[in-house]
Amino acid sequence: MGEFCRIARDCHTIMREADNTTKTLLDWYRCHGRTLPWRAAPGQCAAAYRVWLSEIMLQQTTVQVVVPYFNNFLARWPALPDLAVAPLDDVLHAWRGLGYYARARNLHRCAQELMRAHDGVFPEDERVLQSLPGIGPYTAAAIVAIAFQRSAVVVDGNVERVMARLFAVETPLPRAKAEIKGHAETLTPEADAGDYAQAVMDLGATICTPRKPQCQACPVSKRCRAFALGAPERFPVRVPKPKKPLRKARIFWITRTGEAGRPEVLTRRRPMRGLLGAMTEFPSTPWRVVDQSGGPGSCRHASTAEKSNRWRLSGQVVRHSFTHFNLELEIALAPVTGVRRERLDKLGAWVPVDQLDQYPLPSLMQKVARVCLDNAP
Numbered sequence: 592m593g594e595f596c597r598i599a600r601d602c603h604t605i606m607r608e609a610d611n612t613t614k615t616l617l618d619w620y621r622c623h624g625r626t627l628p629w630r631a632a633p634g635q636c637a638a639a640y641r642v643w644l645s646e647i648m649l650q651q652t653t654v655q656v657v658v659p660y661f662n663n664f665l666a667r668w669p670a671l672p673d674l675a676v677a678p679l680d681d682v683l684h685a686w687r688g689l690g691y692y693a694r695a696r697n698l699h700r701c702a703q704e705l706m707r708a709h710d711g712v713f714p715e716d717e718r719v720l721q722s723l724p725g726i727g728p729y730t731a732a733a734i735v736a737i738a739f740q741r742s743a744v745v746v747d748g749n750v751e752r753v754m755a756r757l758f759a760v761e762t763p764l765p766r767a768k769a770e771i772k773g774h775a776e777t778l779t780p781e782a783d784a785g786d787y788a789q790a791v792m793d794l795g796a797t798i799c800t801p802r803k804p805q806c807q808a809c810p811v812s813k814r815c816r817a818f819a820l821g822a823p824e825r826f827p828v829r830v831p832k833p834k835k836p837l838r839k840a841r842i843f844w845i846t847r848t849g850e851a852g853r854p855e856v857l858t859r860r861r862p863m864r865g866l867l868g869a870m871t872e873f874p875s876t877p878w879r880v881v882d883q884s885g886g887p888g889s890c891r892h893a894s895t896a897e898k899s900n901r902w903r904l905s906g907q908v909v910r911h912s913f914t915h916f917n918l919e920l921e922i923a924l925a926p927v928t929g930v931r932r933e934r935l936d937k938l939g940a941w942v943p944v945d946q947l948d949q950y951p952l953p954s955l956m957q958k959v960a961r962v963c964l965d966n967a968p
């Protein structure tokens with residue numbers, strides 16, 4: 592009986608501490624929460640369309656970058672039905688610069704699916720939301736909590752960091768994800784779940800930052816184990832990442848003189864699925880992984896020694912970092928005339944150089960275009 596009472600008392604203490612932490616965070620959010628264009632005032636539900644759009648944009652992208660894109664999308668497509676009927680190319684074009692273009696394609700597909708199968712209304716069930724294109728467990732939980740103020744465990748990068756510190760989670764990420772979600776669950780309230788989720792996100796973004804967290808200004812520092820240990824930056828514990836592979840290729844800036852003497856460049860559309868899917872690019876050789884061992888010549892562009900009377904190397908290399916690899920593109924300039932022009936017509940579409948900004952060109956290709964235009968004779 593004595594043991595039972597002790598366990599019951601400990602459980603009660605833990606639950607009371609969790610309630611206090613949650614209440615403290617909710618109070619803090621009401622005074623210090625960030626004002627963002629997709630948010631409603633504390634205590635109110637935000638529009639599901641805005642929550643969904645912002646959460647998709649915020650994946651792998653900072654708030655500062657997202658705000659102008661969000662405002663532009665909302666001005667062009669104020670409601671779900673507007674986005675669903677928009678041409679995909681327009682959506683991709685408006686997404687230019689945000690990266691991770693699969694998000695834009697899924698956003699468009701999801702809008703169409705919501706119109707077709709859900710009468711244009713966002714479901715309030717996490718599992719149903721997760722059956723839609725581009726909506727994973729995190730985004731589904733965020734929509735349920737923030738748009739409907741229903742209890743859902745929302746764990747993004749900021750929340751992950753705050754939980755790992757509050758509970759001093761020693762298990763390294765990504766193995767710690769389930770443990771961290773368990774801790775997040777103990778703090779998630781039944782009511783005001785959206786405000787609570789946004790409170791933790793804001794704490795992570797403004798106070799419990801990855802470097803130099805401002806623990807002195809933190810509303811929950813008294814309950815933070817990492818703070819008590821005097822080592823907040825040690826959490827979350829991470830396994831060191833392996834070095835990214837390097838890929839190299841040669842990219843061709845193939846130009847001709849079009850109608851009325853306007854310079855045109857050859858472009859093509861990338862495959863619908865996969866990296867930069869459906870975006871516009873310039874033709875290139877395959878992006879091959881190269882040996883980075885440091886041996887003689889191991890990192891040189893494979894065919895630097897090649898010569899051609901059809902193109903010349905500009906001597907410049909465009910570098911870009913993707914999530915899983917780094918890329919180096921060696922630029923070859925190739926002005927064409929005569930018979931070869933017709934053969935090249937089959938490879939893609941000629942676009943007037945001064946109209947390139949009307950095409951869905953990813954940041955990488957925009958970089959290539961800038962370098963080539965700087966090199967134009």
Ligand code: SF4
Nearest residue numbers: 799806809812815823
């Ligand atoms: Fe983060 Fe410091 Fe607050 Fe702990 S006390 S949650 S480490 S800001």
